[in-house]
Amino acid sequence: MKRTIVATVALLMISLFAIPGSSLAQSPGPVKVGVLLPLTGVFAPNSQEALDGFRLYMDEIGGTVSGRAIQIIVEDSEGKPDVGLTKAQKLVERDQVHLLMGFVSTPVALAVQAYGRQKGIPMVVAADTGFSQLTMPGRFLNPYIFRFSHSGAMHSPAAADWGYKEAKWRKVVTLTADYAGGLEVTGSFVRVFCHLGGQVIQELNPPLGSPDFAPYLAQIDRSADAVIAFTPGADGLRFGRQYAEFGLKEKLPLLDLAGQITFEPNLPQLGNSALGIYSSIHYAPAIDTPENRKFVAAFKAKHKRTPFYGAPDGYVGARAIVEALKTVGGNVEDKEKFMAALKRVEFDSPKGHIRLDQFQNVVQSQYIRKVERVGAELVNVPIKPYPNNSQFWTWTPEEYLKYPLITELKGKHTDCAKVLGK
Numbered sequence: 259m260k261r262t263i264v265a266t267v268a269l270l271m272i273s274l275f276a277i278p279g280s281s282l283a284q285s286p287g288p289v290k291v292g293v294l295l296p297l298t299g300v301f302a303p304n305s306q307e308a309l310d311g312f313r314l315y316m317d318e319i320g321g322t323v324s325g326r327a328i329q330i331i332v333e334d335s336e337g338k339p340d341v342g343l344t345k346a347q348k349l350v351e352r353d354q355v356h357l358l359m360g361f362v363s364t365p366v367a368l369a370v371q372a373y374g375r376q377k378g379i380p381m382v383v384a385a386d387t388g389f390s391q392l393t394m395p396g397r398f399l400n401p402y403i404f405r406f407s408h409s410g411a412m413h414s415p416a417a418a419d420w421g422y423k424e425a426k427w428r429k430v431v432t433l434t435a436d437y438a439g440g441l442e443v444t445g446s447f448v449r450v451f452c453h454l455g456g457q458v459i460q461e462l463n464p465p466l467g468s469p470d471f472a473p474y475l476a477q478i479d480r481s482a483d484a485v486i487a488f489t490p491g492a493d494g495l496r497f498g499r500q501y502a503e504f505g506l507k508e509k510l511p512l513l514d515l516a517g518q519i520t521f522e523p524n525l526p527q528l529g530n531s532a533l534g535i536y537s538s539i540h541y542a543p544a545i546d547t548p549e550n551r552k553f554v555a556a557f558k559a560k561h562k563r564t565p566f567y568g569a570p571d572g573y574v575g576a577r578a579i580v581e582a583l584k585t586v587g588g589n590v591e592d593k594e595k596f597m598a599a600l601k602r603v604e605f606d607s608p609k610g611h612i613r614l615d616q617f618q619n620v621v622q623s624q625y626i627r628k629v630e631r632v633g634a635e636l637v638n639v640p641i642k643p644y645p646n647n648s649q650f651w652t653w654t655p656e657e658y659l660k661y662p663l664i665t666e667l668k669g670k671h672t673d674c675a676k677v678l679g680k
Contacts (some may be wrong), residue, residue: 269322272665286326286588288328288329289323289354289356289583290331291331291357291359291579292333292346292349292350292353292359293312293331293332293333293358293359293360294333294335294346294359294360294640295309295333295334295360295362295642296335296337296366297332297336300491301335301362301386303523304362304386305362305385305568306383307360307565307566307569308362308569308572309360309481310560310561310565310572311440311565311568311569311570312330312413312554313572313573314553314573315573315577316580317614318665319487323580323583323588324584324587328580331353331355333346333349335362335363335366337362337365337366338365339368339369340369342427346358346370356380356590357380357382357624358379358380358381359382359384359575359576360382360383360441361381361383361477362387364387364389364472366387367392368389371577374402375402375622378402379402380593380596382405382406382600383406383407383575384406384572384575385407385571385575386408386571387405388409388439388443389439390411390442393405393617393618393619393633393649394617394619395659402597403616404578404601406571406575406578406612407571407574407575407620409619409620409649410442410443410516411423411442411443411446412519412624412647413443413515413516413538413539414447414450415446415447415624415651416624416625416647417515418448418451419450419454420453420626420644422454422643425536427484427513428455428457429456429458430456430457430458430482431460431479431482431484431485431486432444432447432458433464433486433488433489434462434463434464435463435465435488435489435490436463438665439664440488440490441664442665443488443515443516444486444488444671445664445671446651446664448655448664448671448677449661449667450651452674454677457672457674458671458672458674459672460482460570462478463668467492467493469496471489471496471500471501472500474500474639475500476504478510480509483511484511485510485511485512487501487512487519488514488515489519490516491518492522493518494514494520495524495528496641498514498531502531502532503540507534507535511534511536512535513536513537513538514536514538517567519535520535520627521566521631522638525629525636525637526636532636533629533630533631533636534628534629536626537626537627537628537638539569539625539627540567540609540622540623540647541566541567541570542639543564544637544639545564545609545610545625547608549608550570550608552608553608554608556618570608571609573608574608578600579600581599581605582597582600583596585602586599602614603620609623610622610623610643610645611645611646615649619649619650623644623645623646624643624645626643627641660679662676
């Protein structure tokens with residue numbers, strides 16, 4: 259009889275552990291990461307690059323952390339705010355993701371960030387969304403956003419510093435794609451250049467998507483020391499070609515803000531037209547560190563191409579998520595502890611050393627690069643690093659915010675008093 263009772267109890271215990279859904283049988287499910295990127299449309303190459311970098315890091319760790327699998331669910335925002343918001347709602351409410359990652363288009367990011375704040379979903383910006391106000395004091399500052407890629411105002415101050423102090427430029431022409439992102443990128447150059455004592459003698463603003471830059475190239479004041487350009491996407495390739503065709507490259511040095519003319523896929527198409535072009539951005543495949551050499555080798559082995567800046571952004575975003583998950587033992591459900599851990603991550607990456615500031619925006623290196631021929635290849639060779647760059651440059655947040663908004667400087671680049679709010 260005793261044996262029968264013992265056996266019965268044993269069977270009950272076994273069945274209790276085996277019952278699907280019982281508290282004793284349950285183990286944590288996967289950590290679900292919703293990736294929201296415009297994988298079709300004009301931003302598709304940038305998005306695919308960030309996604310490839312993100313997946314590369316996840317592959318390196320075997321897709322698990324602290325005993326939990328990491329499930330990646332990818333949605334295409336198409337670069338449209340309404341589509342992006344719908345896809346974000348699907349990821350959060352139907353797929354039950356623990357966090358969102360990605361973001362390229364600023365209008366999509368603005369639409370989704372309000373929803374993410376309402377739902378309390380951590381959002382890791384690890385792609386091209388550069389709208390600075392997402393991580394600055396003001397109405398768009400969002401405690402659920404953690405940016406590990408870059409902001410639009412971060413590339414240009416180093417370029418202004420280098421141009422004034424190293425290249426000894428005193429008079430420059432700015433040529434900027436006429437949209438909010440372009441005005442932010444160039445405006446941050448102009449502010450620092452004016453602050454140092456330089457002068458913009460001419461401001462040109464061709465529309466985004468200009469099929470022909472000839473009318474603007476013909477206007478450029480040849481008395482300048484250099485031309486400072488921001489021409490994103492396909493505009494960069496067209497502008498780079500036409501700048502050389504107009505014979506300007508030999509007369510006026512060209513500095514490419516945020517590396518849009520000289521980004522790696524453009525170099526073979528530009529050929530010798532690219533030689534000697536300077537650029538400023540937060541990454542170069544030629545950075546000679548153990549972390550970057552390992553990253554570039556792994557990326558080339560998997561994708562058969564050289565990475566450009568989007569890939570390390572995605573890679574760093576993935577590692578930041580994993581480091582935070584390690585800190586909380588994989589317990590992503592404890593949102594407050596997970597976000598606190600995410601805010602404190604700090605490590606050496608392919609881009610250089612990475613950490614976040616008090617507003618959860620990345621502090622990282624910027625690089626001045628020059629296109630040179632290395633063997634048979636054209637390469638963006640880093641010629642000067644600027645480590646530990648803040649979104650506020652060398653100012654405190656309070657000092658920075660006293661200046662006029664850089665997006666409001668259109669038409670004022672040639673007036674340093676207005677640029678500096680005097």
